[in-house]
Each structure stands twice: as C-alpha cells, then as structure tokens.
Amino acid sequence: MKHSGSGSPRHPGHLTRRSLLASAALLITTGGARARVVTKVLPWDPNEAYPVVPVKPGGYLFFSAAEAAAVDAIVDRLIPTDELGPGAKDAGVTTFIDRQLMGPFGGHDWLYMQGPFAAAPLPSQGLQSSLTPRQQYRQGLAALESYCKTSFGGRDFVQLNADEQDKLLTGMEKGDVTLPNFSSKMLFSAIHANTLEGYFADPIYGGNRDMAGWKLVGFPGVRYDYRDVIEKPNQAYTLPPVGMQGRSAWGPR
Secondary structure, rough: OEEOOOOOOOOOOOOOOOHHHHHHHHHHHHHOOOEEEEEEEOOOOOOOOOOOOOOOOOOOOOOOHHHHHHHHHHHHHHHOOOOOOOOOOOOOOOHHHHHHHHOHHHHHHOOOOOOOOOOOOOHOOOOOOOOOHHHHHHHHHHHHHHHHHHHHOOHHHOOOOOHHHHHHHHHHOOOEEEEEEHHHHHHHHHHHHHHHHHOOOHHOOOHHHHHHHHHOOOOOOOOOOOOHHOOOOOOOOOOOOOOOOOOHHHHOO
C-alpha cells in the first residue's frame, strides 16, 4: 500500500495496488459472454454499427470547472500516481467520465428506468435508482461540496488535505457520511466504478492515457496478431500494448 508523507494510507477503503491489479485481472479474464444458437436468421443487422468517436482531450462537456476539480481530486486519491506509474487523474480518467456522462450512459438511454425500484436491493439486482448517472454526479457533487464547507470550515473537497480526503472517502464508501439530501455511498460507488472503467478502458474513450492502466497490469490491448508469441508459452509478453487507434509509431511519418 502506498503511503503519503504523513504515513497514512493513500487508498481509501483499503484499495491498494495489489487489489487494483486483482480487480483488473478479473475484468480482463472474465467477459460474462453466453453462447447462443441462432437459426434461420443472421444474429445481427447488416450494415449497422456504433463506431467509436475518439475523445478529444481538453475542456469538459458535462462538468463545471468546480465539479471537474472535485472529481480530479477524488480519482487522484482512489488511484494515485506513484512509482508504478500514472494514477487516475494523470491518466485522464476525469475526461473519460465527463464524456461518458454526455453519452448514452449518462442518461441510461438503453436501460429501463420506470421502476419499481427496490429499497434494499440485492447485489444481483444491479442499479436500483431512478437517478441517471448525470443526476447522480450533479446532485452528489453539489451535496459533497455543501457537506465539506459545513464540516471543514468553509473548505471544499479540493482544499482538504490528503488525510482528510481519505477519511471522508472511506466514510462515504461505508455509507457513514451523511450528505445533505443525497446518499454518500451512491456517489462513492458511481465514481469508484467509473474510475476503474476509465483507467482500464481503451484510450479512445479519453482515459487510460498512454495506456497507463494496461501497462500496469501487462494487458496487450487489441494487437491484431499473436502468432509470434503463441508458440512461446510461459514466457513474458514484452510487446507494448495497442489500442483501437493503433500506436503512434505506426502512423505516417
């Protein structure tokens, strides 16, 4: 576990580089796909696709400057930059979250959102809230700012020191922090999940800048050909990772 200069844990909720690597390995190795038998018809609609539009860095489309600063500060505590490489903030995770909130994910455009919603849902029931991700972030960050200014002498989250931020985030993760008119656990869960997604998603979506997350766990990305390594089992894979846009070294000079 990485420690700050004061000797306190850098990762709220006991989120360590070890647990981060384990989580990433699980995400990479388990896709949850189910086989299906298709007869008489094609299993897709010809000529239909949802091409990915590469995210252009710079500026925010959803977050205000204050909201972006707060998210920057939070993701920087969840996955800080250290001797192993860039953390979530330096890897562009806030940009990833911002762009996702402006897309179909932000409004849950492809989900049924009419309820009923379970008051005490089981983990298997998934999301049980009438609030879309956009609403969760907008209301949750406003509630967090109000809580901080009331509880920390007028300071907002960005102005808290590292120990104060970690303690607050740990309390939010456990649901022990009472934000005004909003669930602290819901806000933490949303940002925590989106931080992991942004840190390990393909760089085309705005996060995982320079493939920092993939390099950390040794994920090769979407390289088109593995024939040169298939016949060399139990040997370390040393080629650099490749994203959906390829690598800069492959571009025209």
